[in-house]
Amino acid sequence: MHDLVVSPFLDGYLTVRPGSTTCVRLPAKHYEEVRQSANTSSLVPHWLVGLAQQAWALDLRGQRSETALLVRERTELGFARASWEINLYCNFGCKHCYLGERPLAGLSWEQKVKLIDIFRDSGVLWLQITGGEPTVDPHFEGAYRYAYRQGMMLTVSTNASRLWKPEILRLFRDLPPYRVVVSMYGASEAAFDELTQRRGAWKAFQRGMAAARNASLPLRVSIVVTEDNAHEVDAMKALVEDWGLDHHVYTNMQPTFSGAGDPLLVQSTEFLRKRPVFQGCNAGVTFYHADPHAMVSICKIGRDDQIDLMAEGIHGLRRLGEISDRLMLRTGGCSGCSLSGSCRVCRPLAKVYQEAKAPLRTYCQHGDKEMVHS
Structure with a gap:
């Protein structure tokens, strides 16, 4: 099983290790080098050997890329x-x-x-x-x-x-x-x-x-x-x-x-x-x-x-993306609110509270006085 994952991530590239919260950003040229050698018998590049040792105390000397690394391909959608x-x-x-x-x-x-x-x-x-x-x-x-x-x-x-x-x-x-x-x-x-x-x-x-x-x-x-x-x-x-x-x-x-x-x-x-x-x-x-x-x-x-x-x-x-834009609009009971610029909940969450007929103090600034006197 792979020791490291090399992957596109948003607008860049990362190297991560399963079980670790440490991740390291990579330049595009390093990602491309690893991607091209991932399914070959080539050894893990020397710069990645050094990075693995420094970031995770992981020794990849003499390891082949095809067994030590899992390289994920670029995707058009780019969710993270x-x-x-x-x-x-x-x-x-x-x-x-x-x-x-x-x-x-x-x-x-x-x-x-x-x-x-x-x-x-x-x-x-x-x-x-x-x-x-x-x-x-x-x-x-x-x-x-x-x-x-x-x-x-x-x-x-x-x-x-x-x-x-x-x-x-x-x-x-x-x-x-x-x-x-x-x-x-x-x-x-x-x-x-x-x-x-x-x-x-x-x-x-x-x-x-x-x-x-x-x-x-x-x-x-x-x-x-x-x-x-x-x-x-x-x-x-x-x-x-x-x-x-x-x-x-x-x-x-x-x-x-x-x-x-x-x-x-x-x-x-x-x-x-x-x-x-x-x-x-x-x-x-x-x-x-x-x-x-x-x-x-x-x-x-x-x-x-x-x-x-x-x-x-x-x-x-x-x-x-289009759905997100639509759901985030201040509509229903929140449209025209003078406090919307400093609202503490997103529109989808506010809608859930409104449908539940929840007290304003649980989600809305208009309930702050209610909270103080309760």
Whole structure:
């Protein structure tokens, strides 16, 4: 299996190593040199040998390019990242989940291969595999292996409950992920099981995290704060810090992407944060999102005007830029707003809140007074 991936990326070229967060930019002439020698018996160029040693302490002396390197071809579309809900099903039933219904359903194996090929051919270098709980999908291991072989840097978003399983540990040992992002829902059995609505969830989480830490997986923890576990915020932080892991505290819940407000009911008002001013994003321009049936949208939130990749193929992605421009326009309840220049949410997210009839204080500056007096 390849040691390094050499790939176009946006307007340049990168060298990356699976399992490492270090990446190195390359000039076009170096990319072209490696591309031309990738499928030959030529040795890895001396400059790349030196770069690999310096960046990753990786010794490629005497290694042949065709075995040590995976070189990705230029693509016309030039997307950089994508996220993929491989399956919405989850073995937890979290109160705050924005997915709404979570059926066990998705693409066939052949269709998953076709979708991963489209990811590759559209330029995707970083791919996030999420769910639901992605590891419960019957094709998770095969899909992960196939995407890895296409030279993608893989992030897996998980609840950690299955990270102790030997087949998953073996998979991540043999084919290192770029990152494993774990959601944490409490620091005690009572709070964790209450929020996830699953008896035994805390024990499964602890077992999975212990196995993942022992395997030195590249873990990052998302601490989710709701009314059920708000009293344990400091304890959750302390536990993650004791593990020596990076973490992010997630406090602002959002409605389901279909516009149901149930997740907002468990939000901790004490920890509700004022979002920074929204300054635009590249949704639908440099990245996109695919649901379990290969229905593609500009992101996880803006799911209007989805593109059926199984029907349209890669050419359907050409419409994403136009869709993004349209979805980002301030329309509906936001049109003509005097505060739109300093709005804290994008238009697709505002629309989801509006459809859920959410209180203004949860997403809009016009609710700031409401927040102060609540």
